[in-house]
Amino acid sequence: MSTILFHEIVYGPVHSRRMGTSLGVNLLPYDGKLCSFDCIYCECGFNKDFRTKTKLPDRENVYAAMEDKLQSLRGQNVKLDVITFAGNGEPTMHPQFSGIIEDTVSLRDRYYPEAKISVLSNGINVGKVSVFDTLRKVDNPILKLDSAFDETAKLIDRPNSPNYSVARQVELYKKFRGNFILQTMFLRGEFEGKRLDNSTEKEVSAWLELVRALSPREVMIYTIDRETPAKQLEKVSLEELRKIADRVGELGIRTNVAG
Structure with a gap:
């Protein structure tokens, strides 16, 4: 059984392949996983294997943990590029997500004004006004789109909503008017007897x-x-990823490649 669970509210800093020195924030259970997707590649494992009855950390506890960590890091002169909300599932599922982001902006401005705030999200809650408005307040709303085709996206990401569709996600993402970061995992293989590969020409062309x-x-x-x-x-x-990135670059869009 594969899993990397985060057992603290605030963890790290760690080196991120895509964002530099990152202080992680986990708004989900410390002993399990809570996510509206059940991605076949998730480092936290499958949802069914890590169910929990643990309560989510409340806003006050998140604030205290974050302030303590930022004070400590600043006192040690530790460089910090980004504060990243990820953890054991989908961070926007936390009912106090908006307030926690407000607190984070305040603490960041006090202790690490040069650091960015990032949220890694599968995007399924962007249709909620409070989540959308909150994501617009962070420096880096990073939103997932792993395929242009429903069949492939559902096979890879396994959203728990029966109404999930790529077309709907695209319309929700358009509300950001380009001020967001799109994140795509490319992989191939087999799952439950079905072959998958979102790096084929058909997949990449439609995604582009x-x-x-x-x-x-x-x-x-x-x-x-x-x-x-x-x-x-x-x-x-990595060679294939770079070729895809070159095609994105031809659209005049910056890319960040991690092989």
Whole structure:
């Protein structure tokens, strides 16, 4: 069983392949996973394997943990590039997400004004006004789109909403008017008897059309880096990722590639 669970509210800092020195924030249970997706490549494992009855950390506890950590790091003169909300699932599921982001902006401005605030999100809650408005307040709203095709996206990401569709996500992302970062995992392999590969020409061409329509300020292109809960998955080579990135670059959009 593969899993990397985060057992603290605030953890790190760690070196991120895509963002530099990152202080992580986990708004989900410390002993399990809570997510509206159940991605076959998730480093936290499958949802069913890590169910929890633990309460979510409340706003006050998050504030205290974050302030304590930022004070400590500043006292040690530790460089910090970004404060990243990720953790054991989907951070926007926390009912106090908006207030916690407000607190984070205040603490960041006090202790690390040069650091950015990032939220890694599967985007499924962007349709909620409070979540959308809050994501617009952070420096880096990083939103997932792993395929232009429903069948592929559902096979890879396994959203728990029966109403999930790529078209709906694209319309929600358009509300950002390009002021967001699009994140796509490229991989291939087999899962539950079905072959998958979102790096084929058909997949990439259709995905590029959505990138063109969304015109995000940056696209993060990456592949598997750690053990995955689905065992028959394969990395896409760095060379292939760079070729995809070159095609994004032809659209005038900056790319960040992590092989």
